[in-house]
Amino acid sequence: MVFIAFEGGDGAGKSTQVAALAAWLRERGQEVVVTREPGGTELGGRIRELLLHGGEVAPRAEALLFAADRAHHVATFVRPALERGAVVLTDRYVDSSVAYQGAGRDLQAAEIAGLSAWATGGLVPHLTALLDVAPETGRARRSCRVEDRMETEAEAFHARVRQGFLALAEAAPHRYLVLDAAQPPEVISAAVVARVGELLAGADPTLRTPASTSSSSTTAVAAPGPDPAESAAPTRDSAATSEHVAPSAPSSSGEVVGRSESRSGGA
Numbered sequence: 551m552v553f554i555a556f557e558g559g560d561g562a563g564k565s566t567q568v569a570a571l572a573a574w575l576r577e578r579g580q581e582v583v584v585t586r587e588p589g590g591t592e593l594g595g596r597i598r599e600l601l602l603h604g605g606e607v608a609p610r611a612e613a614l615l616f617a618a619d620r621a622h623h624v625a626t627f628v629r630p631a632l633e634r635g636a637v638v639l640t641d642r643y644v645d646s647s648v649a650y651q652g653a654g655r656d657l658q659a660a661e662i663a664g665l666s667a668w669a670t671g672g673l674v675p676h677l678t679a680l681l682d683v684a685p686e687t688g689r690a691r692r693s694c695r696v697e698d699r700m701e702t703e704a705e706a707f708h709a710r711v712r713q714g715f716l717a718l719a720e721a722a723p724h725r726y727l728v729l730d731a732a733q734p735p736e737v738i739s740a741a742v743v744a745r746v747g748e749l750l751a752g753a754d755p756t757l758r759t760p761a762s763t764s765s766s767s768t769t770a771v772a773a774p775g776p777d778p779a780e781s782a783a784p785t786r787d788s789a790a791t792s793e794h795v796a797p798s799a800p801s802s803s804g805e806v807v808g809r810s811e812s813r814s815g816g817a
């Protein structure tokens with residue numbers, strides 16, 4: 551039971567990476583559940599329509615609707631899948647609310663985080679892969695389709711959202727993999743697989759990647775800290791601050807994989 555979230559701006563490549571990781575895990579016999587927010591359930595699908603394809607939504611109502619989608623999603627879909635031992639990959643989770651409704655809108659990030667902590671009973675992903683890309687790159691990638699209500703927001707909004715995501719990763723680097731999403735998809739997925747391989751290695755040795763079995767790498771197996779099986783067990787009603795500490799290598803924590811430019815170098 552491992553819970554992994556993919557986060558990032560619109561068009562960053564989250565769905566592409568979720569699909570690649572799901573395929574990699576399934577090839578290794580793992581039960582994988584792929585889901586998304588908003589809209590991972592039937593009720594959520596209706597909330598998604600209201601949020602993304604309806605008329606104006608006041609910022610606080612928007613925050614509450616995303617939280618309502620999440621509460622139902624976690625209770626009826628995510629937790630049951632985790633409890634039967636699946637790896638759950640979600641395309642967006644709490645960080646999207648903190649970044650879009652907190653940093654993007656004029657709402658308090660801490661209040662938005664608290665709302666989602668309540669909605670989810672404190673369920674925190676073991677790992678969040680943050681696909682970091684400049685808003686203009688994301689916009690160019692989605693130029694071939696009609697934009698939804700959030701996507702049509704101004705460039706400055708999306709720049710704040712990007713910084714909001716990065717601030718979250720900086721605050722808890724041990725449970726983030728920050729990726730330069732301007733890289734080719736296969737380069738990004740190799741980094742994701744390497745990190746997830748480390749995360750899962752303790753629980754299932756057949757899921758080890760070459761990198762995570764190499765004696766020269768800083769592997770999860772060798773890393774000090776909590777027992778991987780224990781740390782991979784999501785808990786109910788833990789406080790938002792009591793995170794599930796993934797058995798990750800300190801050297802890979804929170805760094806932008808593959809980026810040569812500065813992380814704060816403009817949006």
Ligand SMILES: Nc1ncnc2c1ncn2[C@@H]1O[C@H](COP(=O)(O)OP(=O)(O)OP(=O)(O)O)[C@@H](O)[C@H]1O
Nearest residue numbers: 559560561562563564565566691731732733734735
């Ligand atoms: N690393 C990449 N480099 C270039 N193009 C990419 C990359 N990753 C994905 N794409 C392309 O960019 C587009 C958006 O990708 P994708 O749907 O995976 O992004 P997303 O983050 O899930 O988008 P959204 O937030 O809008 O749901 C697709 O056409 C996809 O093929």
Ligand SMILES: Cc1cn([C@H]2C[C@H](O)[C@@H](COP(=O)(O)O)O2)c(=O)[nH]c1=O
Nearest residue numbers: 560587588616642643646647650700701
């Ligand atoms: C979960 C969540 C999402 N959003 C925004 C982010 C995107 O603009 C859309 C979702 O579209 P996608 O194609 O599924 O990525 O909704 C948000 O503002 N707050 C959230 O909590």
